Amino acid sequence: MNVSVLGAGAWGTALAVSVAPRHPTLLWARDAAQAATIAASRENGRYLPGIALPDGLDVTADFDAAVAHARDGLIIVGTPMAGLQATLERLPADCQGVLWLCKGFQGVTGRLGHEVAQAVRPDLARVGILSGPSFALEVARGQPAALVAASTDASLTQLAIDVLHGERLRIYASEDPVGVEVGGAVKNVLAIATGIADGMQLGLNARAALITRGLAEITRLGLALGARAETFMGLSGLGDLVLTATGDLSRNRKVGLLLAQGLPLPRILQELGHVAEGVACAATVLQRAKALAVPMPITEAVVDVLEARITPQQAIRALMSREAQREVW
Numbered sequence: 001m002n003v004s005v006l007g008a009g010a011w012g013t014a015l016a017v018s019v020a021p022r023h024p025t026l027l028w029a030r031d032a033a034q035a036a037t038i039a040a041s042r043e044n045g046r047y048l049p050g051i052a053l054p055d056g057l058d059v060t061a062d063f064d065a066a067v068a069h070a071r072d073g074l075i076i077v078g079t080p081m082a083g084l085q086a087t088l089e090r091l092p093a094d095c096q097g098v099l100w101l102c103k104g105f106q107g108v109t110g111r112l113g114h115e116v117a118q119a120v121r122p123d124l125a126r127v128g129i130l131s132g133p134s135f136a137l138e139v140a141r142g143q144p145a146a147l148v149a150a151s152t153d154a155s156l157t158q159l160a161i162d163v164l165h166g167e168r169l170r171i172y173a174s175e176d177p178v179g180v181e182v183g184g185a186v187k188n189v190l191a192i193a194t195g196i197a198d199g200m201q202l203g204l205n206a207r208a209a210l211i212t213r214g215l216a217e218i219t220r221l222g223l224a225l226g227a228r229a230e231t232f233m234g235l236s237g238l239g240d241l242v243l244t245a246t247g248d249l250s251r252n253r254k255v256g257l258l259l260a261q262g263l264p265l266p267r268i269l270q271e272l273g274h275v276a277e278g279v280a281c282a283a284t285v286l287q288r289a290k291a292l293a294v295p296m297p298i299t300e301a302v303v304d305v306l307e308a309r310i311t312p313q314q315a316i317r318a319l320m321s322r323e324a325q326r327e328v329w
């Protein structure tokens with residue numbers, strides 16, 4: 001089965017590296033010079049340094065060639081959320097399976113990935129998301145990971161399993177793309193919160209409290225958007241939240257750690273050199289929550305810090321001085 005990965009950042013490259021030994025894989029980089037450098041060095045030195053590309057993995061900057069390669073196989077969209085719509089718009093109607101990796105809400109429209117697909121490409125037959133706890137570097141190194149492929153179309157999740165499931169990567173199927181996408185998007189915002197708390201050395205109790213009450217925020221928003229509660233206890237919910245909030249490979253957590261040191265956000269993002277989807281979508285998450293009357297106090301505090309309305313210290317004080325209440329979800 002042919003596979004094409006559209007987007008040669010850390011995660012797109014890592015997944016291509018993981019799948020190429022089993023399926024002929026083509027990795028598309030939008031920048032021709034970057035594609036040429038990767039092809040010549042057999043390494044994505046900009047986004048995934050230290051990982052050699054295996055045989056069976058080719059690189060191109062020719063979008064149409066990449067799509068033609070996997071028209072009858074699996075097309076994986078590995079761009080950040082900001083690139084999902086434009087990428088979907090360029091796909092031919094007859095491609096057999098499309099899976100995106102982006103974890104976020106679209107900036108201007110506030111849409112989740114499946115909502116973007118419904119709005120701009122309702123004609124694409126089989127679409128879904130791949131999510132779950134998966135630092136790119138570990139997957140690229142062949143360390144074990146378990147992910148979830150979610151779609152309302154069971155034949156797409158089966159295709160994802162047929163192509164991606166193996167000794168090092170377990171793929172679980174889910175029929176709840178809403179829940180999987182909400183978990184993947186909002187955990188990034190909460191990883192910023194946990195990074196802030198850890199950067200301020202507030203301790204392990206505070207970290208556990210933020211993760212648990214953060215999961216309550218994810219669940220509340222997800223249920224209001226039509227997700228299933230059990231999804232948030234799974235890989236794309238609790239699993240990815242724990243990984244991203246506590247794992248030092250997380251870019252979103254790193255943003256929080258540096259905010260706690262008092263660094264201004266523009267400088268942090270410049271130093272990061274990768275996308276931090278929690279920064280991009282925190283305000284959008286809050287907007288959608290407010291429209292649905294869903295309280296998300298931790299998310300709101302993160303937005304206030306990112307927009308420099310309050311300091312991390314003030315955010316913690318505001319969260320800790322909220323009225324006592326029942327432990328509601």
Ligand SMILES: NC(=O)C1=CN([C@@H]2O[C@H](COP(=O)(O)OP(=O)(O)OC[C@H]3O[C@@H](n4cnc5c(N)ncnc54)[C@H](O)[C@@H]3O)[C@@H](O)[C@H]2O)C=CC1
Pocket residue numbers: 007008009010011012013030047078079080081082083084086101102103104134135136137273274275277
């Ligand atoms: N890095 C990781 O461990 C994981 C990342 N993800 C998600 O995968 C998505 C991509 O993340 P990474 O690969 O880590 O990002 P990255 O920052 O490493 O690379 C982003 C790549 O996308 C390209 N790009 C940026 N804007 C684009 C656009 N508008 N159109 C087309 N290409 C564009 C960049 O040139 C670059 O090649 C994000 O939504 C992220 O949340 C999900 C799981 C794991």
Ligand SMILES: O=C(CO)COP(=O)(O)O
Pocket residue numbers: 103132133134135136188191240243244249250251252253275276277
């Ligand atoms: O989604 C991820 C792991 O599952 C990666 O998280 P970061 O984008 O914070 O690095």
